[in-house]
Amino acid sequence: MTDTVAAKIPVTVLTGYLGAGKTTLLNRILTEDHGKRYAVIVNEFGEIGIDNDLVVGADEDVFEMNNGCVCCTVRGDLIRVVAGLMKRQRPGKPAFDAIIVETTGLADPGPVAQTFFVDDDVKAKTRLDSVTTLVDARHVMARLDDSREAREQVAFADRIILNKTDLATEAELVAVERRLRALNPLAPITRAERANVPLDQVLGLGGFDLERILDIHPEFANPAHGEAGHVHDEHCGHDHHDHHDHGHSHDHHHHDHGNPDNPDTVSEPGIGPRGHDHADDIKGISLSLDRPMNGVKFTAWLDQLLGQQGQNILRAKGIIDVQGEDRRLVFQAVHMILEGDLQRSWGPDERRWSRAVFIGRELDEAQLRAGFEACAA
Numbered sequence: 001m002t003d004t005v006a007a008k009i010p011v012t013v014l015t016g017y018l019g020a021g022k023t024t025l026l027n028r029i030l031t032e033d034h035g036k037r038y039a040v041i042v043n044e045f046g047e048i049g050i051d052n053d054l055v056v057g058a059d060e061d062v063f064e065m066n067n068g069c070v071c072c073t074v075r076g077d078l079i080r081v082v083a084g085l086m087k088r089q090r091p092g093k094p095a096f097d098a099i100i101v102e103t104t105g106l107a108d109p110g111p112v113a114q115t116f117f118v119d120d121d122v123k124a125k126t127r128l129d130s131v132t133t134l135v136d137a138r139h140v141m142a143r144l145d146d147s148r149e150a151r152e153q154v155a156f157a158d159r160i161i162l163n164k165t166d167l168a169t170e171a172e173l174v175a176v177e178r179r180l181r182a183l184n185p186l187a188p189i190t191r192a193e194r195a196n197v198p199l200d201q202v203l204g205l206g207g208f209d210l211e212r213i214l215d216i217h218p219e220f221a222n223p224a225h226g227e228a229g230h231v232h233d234e235h236c237g238h239d240h241h242d243h244h245d246h247g248h249s250h251d252h253h254h255h256d257h258g259n260p261d262n263p264d265t266v267s268e269p270g271i272g273p274r275g276h277d278h279a280d281d282i283k284g285i286s287l288s289l290d291r292p293m294n295g296v297k298f299t300a301w302l303d304q305l306l307g308q309q310g311q312n313i314l315r316a317k318g319i320i321d322v323q324g325e326d327r328r329l330v331f332q333a334v335h336m337i338l339e340g341d342l343q344r345s346w347g348p349d350e351r352r353w354s355r356a357v358f359i360g361r362e363l364d365e366a367q368l369r370a371g372f373e374a375c376a377a
């Protein structure tokens with residue numbers, strides 16, 4: 001028994017609301033000198049891969065799941081990706097020491113975690129090691145008020161990392177901790193800045209506690225439709241129709257639930273991640289431009305935009321092709337807090353283009369697009 005458990009590849013699910021610091025932690029894990037080989041699965045929000053591109057130096061082992069709506073389609077994707085990973089070989093040992101799944105900030109981690117219990121193939125070869133939830137010390141209180149996903153992420157955690165402690169006072173941190181404790185009395189809370197937690201507090205915890213989750217979600221291990229790989233589970237059942245609180249609006253819900261193995265069936269044009277509106281009025285807008293941008297204009301536009309609409313912009317990020325600059329300009333924002341810098345050079349064969357994703361409420365897509373394109377050099 002113990003042998004089988006040991007032979008299974010541990011899976012860590014990293015979750016946390018938009019901009020909490022998941023990619024920062026992931027990059028820390030991937031760059032630390034640990035001699036381990038990790039496979040990383042990122043659940044991309046929006047149709048133009050940016051997240052994937054922001055994960056450092058791990059090209060060959062980063063796998064993208066190509067949509068944002070975790071409750072509907074990710075299970076099928078995840079099973080496919082994990083099954084593919086299992087086929088890889090390393091002499092004498094499993095292909096990977098661990099698998100890390102980064103969920104989108106809008107995801108309820110339930111269906112992702114559930115995948116490791118319902119699909120027989122996945123279950124035979126992997127074990128869920130822990131769900132680690134990152135929390136943005138500065139913004140989490142508001143998100144716990146208005147987002148069911150944010151609350152679920154905290155409730156589900158085996159470990160909580162209270163990140164961005166540099167952006168909050170001690171009194172605020174204590175208040176946040178009290179609130180987190182109320183939602184999840186058991187998960188240890190570790191404070192962090194730039195997700196600087198020791199890796200042994202994230203990986204190899206053996207921490208996923210099925211019994212605790214069954215207390216929160218008695219139906220967890222027994223999905224309504226029961227079938228391995230069935231993506232339209234009980235989360236879908238209540239979330240789509242009953243729970244206005246959950247805030248998923250699936251107005252654009254054209255995809256075929258009966259065919260989780262064919263992610264193409266979810267591909268559709270339109271706003272947001274493959275046309276899905278998340279959390280009622282939250283939407284994602286993806287912009288791109290094939291001409292170089294004027295760096296000064298772009299920065300001024302972005303500053304002004306965040307100044308005026310930062311309250312409504314939950315998250316923004318992008319990779320910009322600046323005229324006269326060999327390096328890629330990478331920017332990120334969470335509400336009004338903006339960070340940007342010139343990172344690595346564009347590769348000789350790399351497509352030079354600018355792309356950005358804005359996720360928020362009451363965003364005017366036409367206006368954003370016009371503003372973005374007006375920054376062309």
Ligand SMILES: Nc1nc2c(ncn2[C@@H]2O[C@H](COP(=O)(O)OP(=O)(O)OP(=O)(O)O)[C@@H](O)[C@H]2O)c(=O)[nH]1
Nearest residue numbers: 017018019020021022023024105164193194332339
């Ligand atoms: N001040 C401060 N900024 C941080 C800290 N940790 C991360 N950031 C910044 O916060 C922004 C979001 O961090 P990410 O790691 O991309 O967050 P994420 O959870 O992966 O975001 P999504 O994948 O979009 O949900 C980036 O600009 C980070 O550099 C921190 O401890 N303090």
